[in-house]
Every structure is written in structure tokens, then in C-alpha cells.
Amino acid sequence: MKLPTVQFTKEQERFREEVRAFLQDELSKGTFQTKCDSWLSGCDANFSKLVAEKGWIGMTWPKKYGGGERSSIDRYILTEEFLAFGAPVAAHWFADRQTGPLLLRFGTEEQRNFFLPKIVKGECFFAIGLSEPNSGSDLASVKTRAEKVEGGWVVNGAKTWSSNAQHAHYMVTLVRTEPVSEKKHSGLSQLIIDLNSEGVTISPIRYLTGEHHFNDVFFDNVFVPDEMVVGTLGNGWAQGLAELAYERSGPERILSTFPLLNEAIEELKRQHNLEGLAEASKLVAELWSLRNLSIGVAKVLEEGGEVMVPAALVKSIGTKFEQKVPEVVRLLMDVYPQLQAEQKMNRFLAESILHAPGFTIRGGTSEVLYGIIAKGVIAG
Ligand SMILES: Cc1cc2nc3c(=O)[nH]c(=O)nc-3n(C[C@H](O)[C@H](O)[C@H](O)COP(=O)(O)OP(=O)(O)OC[C@H]3O[C@@H](n4cnc5c(N)ncnc54)[C@H](O)[C@@H]3O)c2cc1C
Structure with a gap:
């Protein structure tokens, strides 16, 4: 399996800074509170409206439907930052990630004209x-x-x-x-x-x-x-399969517990816990490799290539990684998982532990993905 490597341009790095500044600002204003697994559990229509005002829903779609005609790598950057900040993006998530692309590929012109502009404005959510x-x-x-x-x-x-x-x-x-x-x-x-x-x-x-x-x-x-x-x-079967390719390889398959990892590293640094940091750095190295794979799949998707097998691979390894983060973190430091805790670490750990079982089930279980990978490998 060969996936392209992607070098971010200066313009793309500037875009990342813009997204970060927006999220930092909204976080400071108290518009949202960072959460692990926020792409599924952080549902806030008002926040989605703010994202829409920035032009960040349907940002890759044609301008005639209200989209921004930007690249899928720009969208990848946006998504990464949303997840790293644990922002409440669940309300518009499915429409942006898969319903829009589904309608662009298979929908009628009437459906596109009716639904896409509403989705882009953050006024229409899909399940x-x-x-x-x-x-x-x-x-x-x-x-x-x-x-x-x-x-x-x-x-x-x-x-x-x-x-x-x-x-x-x-x-x-x-x-x-x-x-x-x-x-x-x-x-x-x-x-x-x-x-x-x-x-x-x-x-x-x-x-x-x-x-x-x-x-x-x-x-x-x-x-x-x-x-x-x-x-x-x-x-419907073939169309549904095409939809799943968008679902399986995105950064949400590796970053659902990122706020916990990030906070743990900050805490280990505060404690000058070098042994703990050495362990945490193994997670960072793993994350970096997964991220490269996931960006590679995004690039192939953008170029219209076939991604069924690599997407299954990214999802199966990525979601195992997401589950591993709370397992490693709880062994590295004294932390008490508690959902309503003041301390971020305690809250993030509780959210991660309680949501983790679903990571390897949603969007296709690991066992089913192994079947897809094995058949793909045999078929060459
Ligand atoms: C957090 C979360 C969110 C979800 N959101 C949605 C949603 O919005 N919309 C939606 O439609 N669904 C959603 N789902 C459902 C999800 O897609 C299904 O749970 C998943 O596809 C597995 O189906 P199942 O639960 O019926 O398990 P089953 O298919 O009954 O599987 C049971 C067990 O058998 C194994 N198994 C099954 N078939 C095979 C096989 N061929 N080879 C090897 N092992 C096999 C599975 O790996 C699993 O361990 C969500 C699930 C979760 C956890």
C-alpha cells in the first residue's frame, strides 16, 4: 500500500493558526468547554452556527451551493484543530462529513440546491x-x-x-x-x-x-x-459503501482522546516527570505515524482514488490508539476519573474511559475491518 506524503504549504499553516486563534478565543470566552470525543458527544447548534459564519461547514463544496471550494487538506487541518480543542462540532458533523459528499456524488440537482446551502449555514443537521x-x-x-x-x-x-x-x-x-x-x-x-x-x-x-x-x-x-x-x-449498498470511505479515515479516528493526551503531557512537564514523559512520547510517535497515514488517505480521496483498504487500516489501528491513551495515562500519574471534576485531567480521563468501548465499534467494528483489509491484500 502506497500513500502520498503531504507537505503543508505556508498558506495552510496560516489557516491552521487562524482556526486555532478562533477556537482559543471562543474557549476563553466560555463558548465551549473542551471535551474528549467531542465530535460525537459535543452537540451545540449555536457553536455550529459560529463555525458556519466562518465558512467552515461544507468548505470543500462548490461555491454554487454555498461551499468554499477549498481543498480537502484545508478541511483536514480544520478538523484536526476542532478535535485537538475538543470543540462541540457534533451537530453539523455528519452533514459536513458525509451527507454533503453523498449528495454531491449521487444526489439530484434539486436535492443539492435544497440541502447543501442550508447545511453550509449550520441550519440543517443529518443523522x-x-x-x-x-x-x-x-x-x-x-x-x-x-x-x-x-x-x-x-x-x-x-x-x-x-x-x-x-x-x-x-x-x-x-x-x-x-x-x-x-x-x-x-x-x-x-x-x-x-x-x-x-x-x-x-x-x-x-x-x-x-x-x-x-x-x-x-x-x-x-x-x-x-x-x-x-x-x-x-x-443503496454501493452508495452506502462510498459514504463509509469518508467516515473511516479522518482525524476523528485517531484524535478522540487527544485532549487527555495533551493535558497529561502538560501535567508531566509540570511535575518534571521524565520517566512519564518518555512513556507519553511513545504515544506521540505512534500518533504522528497514524496522522501521516490518515492525511495520505485524505489526499488519495481528494484525487478520486480508491481508499477502502487504507481507510479500514487507519480506522482499525487509529481507534485502538485512541483506546490506549487513557490506559497509559492512568498508569503514569495519580488521577481520579470523574465526569464533573473541576480538574481537566480527571474529567478527560473519565470521558475517555467511558466512551472508549465505542471507538472500535462505530463506523464498522475492527473485526469487520480486518476482513476488508485481508480481502484487499489477497486481491492485491
Ligand atoms: C458510539 C457509536 C455511535 C454509533 N452511531 C451510529 C449512527 O449514527 N448510525 C448508525 O446507523 N449506527 C451507529 N452505530 C452503530 C454501529 O455502526 C454498529 O454498532 C456496528 O456497525 C456494529 O454492529 P452491531 O452493534 O449490530 O454488532 P454486530 O454486527 O452484531 O457485531 C457483534 C460482534 O460480532 C463481530 N462480527 C460481526 N460480523 C463479523 C464478521 N463478518 N467477521 C468478524 N466478526 C464479526 C463484530 O466485530 C462484533 O464484535 C454507532 C455505534 C457506536 C458504538
């Missing part, structure tokens, strides 16, 4: 409707079905683990539009469902922490107009 109570890794077995009626489709079924659906306006939902056949991957389609439609019920599934990020979403005879079918009917 991801893939998993079901009995379909997670094996998505081809989804049972939520859409039946054809005049002018649209009637949807019945349920989705689960739908992150932040309680704040989202719409959900890109994988449904079965044809009966199961021998080819179980065919007959699936993607529909955009308005979550305020009659017949939609969203009910919380609470984290270990008591926080509410996940939901069950039930569809009871929900009408979805024909205009809300994304791409080609029956092609």
Missing part, C-alpha cells in the same frame, strides 16, 4: 440511519422497508444507535425497496427522511455516563416523497 436492532455489521440484512405508493414511499421499521438523531432534521436512511433476493446486497436504497414527519418516533438510549447521544428511531407508515430518494433505486 445516519444504517444500523438496526438485528443488523449492524451485516447491513445487507436491514429490514426497514419502503413500499411504493403514489408520489413516494411508505416506510416501516426501526433504526438504532442513531447518533444525535434527537437534534437532526433529516436522516439518510438505508431501506429495502425490493424483496430479499439471492443477491442480498441488491434492492436496498437510500432515502432522506424528514425526522419531523408524522409516524417518526425518536427515543433515547443512554450512555454509561447517563448522557444522551444515541437513539432508537421508529418509522410507522412514514410517507417519503419520490424526490427524497438519493441516487439510484436499488443501489
Whole structure:
């Protein structure tokens, strides 16, 4: 596997400084509080609005839809800084990361004109409707079905683990539009469902922490107009796979616990704990290598290349790294994990430990990714 190396230009480094200054300023003003795993658990529509005002949602998309036509490396830099600061970006995350690119690739012109400008303004949030109570890794077995009626489709079924659906306006939902056949991957389609439609019920599934990020979403005879079918009917599987490439290799697969690592290093420096710093530096070296891989994948994606295998590789190693950070940190220093603690270290450690189990599950479990990597290697 060969991935390109990326050298940031002076302009890109200046952009990083601009993002840092913005985040530092908002942090000092108390607009947000740094959190580990903030891209999933830091949902704040007001903060997303501020990001939108800077032109930083949909920043790579065409200008005619409100985007900024900037490079994916600029977006990578922006995302890295959001995660390093633990900023509350979850509200617009899915729409920016995957719904926009999905519509740009497969959507109709009407869908692009309707949704993209709203997403860019931070006024329209999306949830991801893939998993079901009995379909997670094996998505081809989804049972939520859409039946054809005049002018649209009637949807019945349920989705689960739908992150932040309680704040989202719409959900890109994988449904079965044809009966199961021998080819179980065919007959699936993607529909955009308005979550305020009659017949939609969203009910919380609470984290270990008591926080509410996940939901069950039930569809009871929900009408979805024909205009809300994304791409080609029956092609939902292939379109969904394309969407996953955007999901798997970004900096959010290596930096979910970065605020903890950063704070631990600062604390070790204050303590002049050289042994501890030597251990922490191993984590930094690991992070640096992963980051190079992840940026390489972003570059290939930008050039329209195939990234299924490298993205799976980055996600599987990156998420293990994210889990390792709290394990190493708690052995290096006296720290008591506590969610409501005044001390940042205690808070970050608690957030990291409690969120860590999900890192290797969301977006495709490690075992499933190993299968993709192995098949890719065998295929050459
Ligand atoms: C924090 C978090 C956020 C999430 N957000 C969303 C969301 O917004 N929208 C959404 O649709 N889903 C979401 N999910 C769900 C997630 O995508 C699924 O949990 C995941 O795909 C695994 O599915 P499952 O839970 O049904 O487990 P299963 O698929 O039942 O897997 C159970 C176990 O079997 C193993 N296994 C399964 N198949 C294979 C195989 N072929 N080879 C080897 N081992 C296998 C798995 O690795 C796992 O260990 C989220 C999950 C988490 C943890």
C-alpha cells in the first residue's frame, strides 16, 4: 500500500493558526468547554452556527451551493484543530462529513440546491440511519422497508444507535425497496427522511455516563416523497459503501482522546516527570505515524482514488490508539476519573474511559475491518 506524503504549504499553516486563534478565543470566552470525543458527544447548534459564519461547514463544496471550494487538506487541518480543542462540532458533523459528499456524488440537482446551502449555514443537521436492532455489521440484512405508493414511499421499521438523531432534521436512511433476493446486497436504497414527519418516533438510549447521544428511531407508515430518494433505486449498498470511505479515515479516528493526551503531557512537564514523559512520547510517535497515514488517505480521496483498504487500516489501528491513551495515562500519574471534576485531567480521563468501548465499534467494528483489509491484500 502506497500513500502520498503531504507537505503543508505556508498558506495552510496560516489557516491552521487562524482556526486555532478562533477556537482559543471562543474557549476563553466560555463558548465551549473542551471535551474528549467531542465530535460525537459535543452537540451545540449555536457553536455550529459560529463555525458556519466562518465558512467552515461544507468548505470543500462548490461555491454554487454555498461551499468554499477549498481543498480537502484545508478541511483536514480544520478538523484536526476542532478535535485537538475538543470543540462541540457534533451537530453539523455528519452533514459536513458525509451527507454533503453523498449528495454531491449521487444526489439530484434539486436535492443539492435544497440541502447543501442550508447545511453550509449550520441550519440543517443529518443523522445516519444504517444500523438496526438485528443488523449492524451485516447491513445487507436491514429490514426497514419502503413500499411504493403514489408520489413516494411508505416506510416501516426501526433504526438504532442513531447518533444525535434527537437534534437532526433529516436522516439518510438505508431501506429495502425490493424483496430479499439471492443477491442480498441488491434492492436496498437510500432515502432522506424528514425526522419531523408524522409516524417518526425518536427515543433515547443512554450512555454509561447517563448522557444522551444515541437513539432508537421508529418509522410507522412514514410517507417519503419520490424526490427524497438519493441516487439510484436499488443501489443503496454501493452508495452506502462510498459514504463509509469518508467516515473511516479522518482525524476523528485517531484524535478522540487527544485532549487527555495533551493535558497529561502538560501535567508531566509540570511535575518534571521524565520517566512519564518518555512513556507519553511513545504515544506521540505512534500518533504522528497514524496522522501521516490518515492525511495520505485524505489526499488519495481528494484525487478520486480508491481508499477502502487504507481507510479500514487507519480506522482499525487509529481507534485502538485512541483506546490506549487513557490506559497509559492512568498508569503514569495519580488521577481520579470523574465526569464533573473541576480538574481537566480527571474529567478527560473519565470521558475517555467511558466512551472508549465505542471507538472500535462505530463506523464498522475492527473485526469487520480486518476482513476488508485481508480481502484487499489477497486481491492485491
Ligand atoms: C458510539 C457509536 C455511535 C454509533 N452511531 C451510529 C449512527 O449514527 N448510525 C448508525 O446507523 N449506527 C451507529 N452505530 C452503530 C454501529 O455502526 C454498529 O454498532 C456496528 O456497525 C456494529 O454492529 P452491531 O452493534 O449490530 O454488532 P454486530 O454486527 O452484531 O457485531 C457483534 C460482534 O460480532 C463481530 N462480527 C460481526 N460480523 C463479523 C464478521 N463478518 N467477521 C468478524 N466478526 C464479526 C463484530 O466485530 C462484533 O464484535 C454507532 C455505534 C457506536 C458504538
